[in-house]
Amino acid sequence: MRAVVVRAFGDPDGMEVVDLPVPVPGRREVLVAVEAIGVGGVDVVIRRGDLASYGFRKGHVPGGEVAGVVTAVGDDVDRSWVGRRVWAATGTGGGYAEHATASVDEVVVLPDGLSGADAVTLGSAGVVAHFGLAHARFTAGESVLVRGASGSLGIMAVQLAALGGASAVAVTTSSADRGERLRALGATEVLDRSGGDGGHDVIIDVVAGPDLPSFLDRLNPNGRVVVVGAVGGQPPADFGTRIMASFRKSLSFAAFSAATVPGPERLAVRTEQFAAAARGDLRAVVHEQLPLEEAALAHRRMDAGEVFGRIVLIP
Known part of the structure; x- marks a missing residue:
């Protein structure tokens, strides 16, 4: 072969x-x-x-x-x-x-009506986005920022946050065209890669990399960052000092891998997401x-x- x-x-x-x-x-x-x-x-x-x-x-x-x-x-x-x-x-x-x-x-x-291409676009990304938001303890009415929203994982996080009742879904992306496409998927605010001025309860970060510490400054009190990918590389070794500098805001940082979710739970969510995509409720x-x-x-x-x-x- x-x-x-x-x-x-x-x-x-x-x-x-x-x-x-x-x-x-x-x-x-x-x-x-x-x-x-x-x-x-x-x-x-x-x-x-x-x-x-x-x-x-x-x-x-x-x-x-x-x-x-x-x-x-x-x-x-x-x-x-x-x-x-x-x-x-x-x-x-x-x-x-x-x-x-x-x-x-x-x-x-796979359900009838779902292409193989759509399945491999949703399969891993949808589960990581779902459980990443759960790991962040996201609840309806909170504001969410998806950092690195233009990939399949970021796109799923945008859709699931919007469907989950987020008060706002901000995204970072590299162009106005991508921003408009993300708005069509549920984003309410489009930011450049710096992340703007902040005001978010939850940040789902697909990027990590050297700029990760600055995004801690964009959290509301009791805000949470969950890193679900590292396409931008590793953050600085001392990035935790940024959390300590904001001690009185009670910020939280976590890394998340779907490997820590029990297999039956992953399969149940994946099955439901495939069915939702076949119905047209989720977009690949x-x-x-x-x-x-x-x-x-x-x-x-x-x-x-x-x-x-x-x-x-x-x-």
Whole structure:
């Protein structure tokens, strides 16, 4: 099968298409014939080499989520899965390929009317946005800022905050055009990347990076920042001093990973979000569909900040 591997960490040109054996599903796994692959921010961070300390090595196949049809199952998996059209989480990699394996516990049957491209645009992003807002203890009537709102995760956070009854949904983005598109998805205030003057109860931060400390200043008393991504890199090592400098405001900071949410809870939310998208109650924003061979181009566009929504690779 064709697959994309990272031959050298760093520039997107370090990725290449190679021939690999079709994987064999292990115990409690399914094999998926892939029809759509989501290009996520974590794929970019891994490709850059920023997570080498987590065990990622040259030859790694990126990709954490795919959609397609189950063609085989491993031991202890009901054979009725074969032939079903599904979304699947492939873990820390393996998705940039024509076939991928996934734990049956991380597979969701897709509803009629939901495309594979929409599924991989919503699948991971929707769950992180949902539980990220919950981690921030967001409640109706509070104001929310989504920092880095133009990617699939930020777009889902905007929609869910608006649907959850936020008094205001502010966003940071890079252009007026993107701002108008985000308004159509539920944003009520468009800010430049500095984040404006503040006044937010909750900040959902997809970016992190060196400017993260300044966003603590934009919180109301008892405000909470939850970092759900780090496409801008790590924050300064001393950023916690900003919280201590605002001691009397009782600010809170947290990092959030959906890996800490029990699997059944993730699957229940994902199933409901797919159904909502099929009904038209949630919108999946696909920036572009590219062939698998153009994975490097997809990453160059991600690096350049050109993507609104999610790029989807098609084998």
